[in-house]
Amino acid sequence: MAEQWIAGVDLGGTTTKIAFITMDGEIVHKWEIPTDNSNEGQNITTNIATAIAEKLSLIGETKDKLAGIGMGAPGPVDYETGIILNVVNLGWKDNYPLKESLETAASLPAVIENDANCAALGEMWQGAGxxxxxxxxxxxxxxxxxxxxxxxxxxxxxxxxxxxxxxxxxxxxxxxxxxxxxxxxxxxxxxxxxxxxxxxxxxxxxxxxxxxxxxxxxxxxxxxxxxxxxxxxxxxxxxxxxxxxxxxxxxxxxxxxxxxxxxxxxxxxxxxxxxxxxxxxxxxxxxxxxxxxxxxxxxxxxxTLGNDAGVLGAAWLIKNKLNQ
The missing domain is CATH 3.30.420.40 (ATPase, nucleotide binding domain)
Incomplete structure (x- = not known):
């Protein structure tokens, strides 16, 4: 089977950065979408899933190309369950089941981590670290x-x-x-x-x-x-x-x-x-x-990675999970 990619997502209060990244940490495609925090943030994971599906179809790939979605989110995240504990500006209620919501929307395995932790992982993997x-x-x-x-x-x-x-x-x-x-x-x-x-x-x-x-x-x-x-x-x-x-x-x-x-x-x-x-x-x-x-x-x-640190670190989460 051809090499799989990872979808890295860096969720921000105003925009969400998304990238398809190889297992070696090379960014193949990257783009961003507005973060829609209306309606208690109910559209956020659906919008991400849709954006990923549309991009795959545009470049002639199927969902099989992706090993999973890694995501950095602003706020404390319970790593095991993928529940985000409290978020100031995304509209979600406390203890929002982000991993479950994203996996349901995208039909792909997901790993969630705090966004600053993802930036740290990105710098460790591909940057100043x-x-x-x-x-x-x-x-x-x-x-x-x-x-x-x-x-x-x-x-x-x-x-x-x-x-x-x-x-x-x-x-x-x-x-x-x-x-x-x-x-x-x-x-x-x-x-x-x-x-x-x-x-x-x-x-x-x-x-x-x-x-x-x-x-x-x-x-x-x-x-x-x-x-x-x-x-x-x-x-x-x-x-x-x-x-x-x-x-x-x-x-x-x-x-x-x-x-x-x-x-x-x-x-x-x-x-x-x-x-x-x-x-x-x-x-x-x-x-x-x-x-x-x-x-x-x-x-x-x-x-050294600028705005790419978050998506790279998010992708590393999936790579790391596959290596375990």
Missing amino acids: NGATDLVCVTLGTGVGGGVIANGNIVQGINGAAGEIGHITAIPYGGTPCNCGKTGCLETVASATGIVRLAMAEVNKNESSGELSKLIAVNGKITAKDVFDSARNGDQMANKILEEVSFHLGFVLANIANTLNPEKIVLGGGVSKAGKVLLDAVNEKFAKFAFSAVRDSTELALA
Whole structure:
């Protein structure tokens, strides 16, 4: 029989990325569909199944071509049952049977995992992890996600909520409320949203000067990218924000490394596109707070797969299941 492919799915709040991937981790086809979270999210798995069936028919393949569907979903997932425990923005009720729903809709075996865990698996398999089996992946996007791989396996925790790095408390008192219901989470200071919030607070304190004030005057808003670009250009206010963000990130990552001593900590997500200016600042703080033996053995690296990390990691779930 000809080689089978795997369908990798990265389910997001606004769009869902889908790819057909070979057993060697090569992406053959990739596309995305809007995520329809109306009607309590009842259409999500049906839409994915339909999109996969339509693409197969378009390229002249049948369902037999696929070994299964791996999916990353935003929220804590019970890996054994494929039940997603609670989701903020997809309309599903708590404890939604996602695996069962997807398998019924697509008539294919499915494996479900948290989306940040999938990104970590993707980077381990095909990206910056480069085969490292002890790896922590931190995705800095609209929120902050995390995935921990120890000895080649995702650390799940008792109910699938391990690796929620974004919800480590960074500001114990007087912190900003987070979507999770707590205050002062790392996500409130190190996500794209958090960085913009810090920048706006600074601008409102000293409106007169600097690149960021000018950008707001012109565009009516600023982005996290603006903050990093301005910091690169030597803007004082932007550098103050970079200092604050990198302090919190470096501090948290050093403590994670002190606990796990991974070979690599990979920074991914949209914010990581800031590149060297962010990595250097975080490295400096990391070195200050990491235990000496950890500092000498753990490397901080930028993710290399971009938006493909999630679908690749999701596909790896099926490959791994077949190898067991």
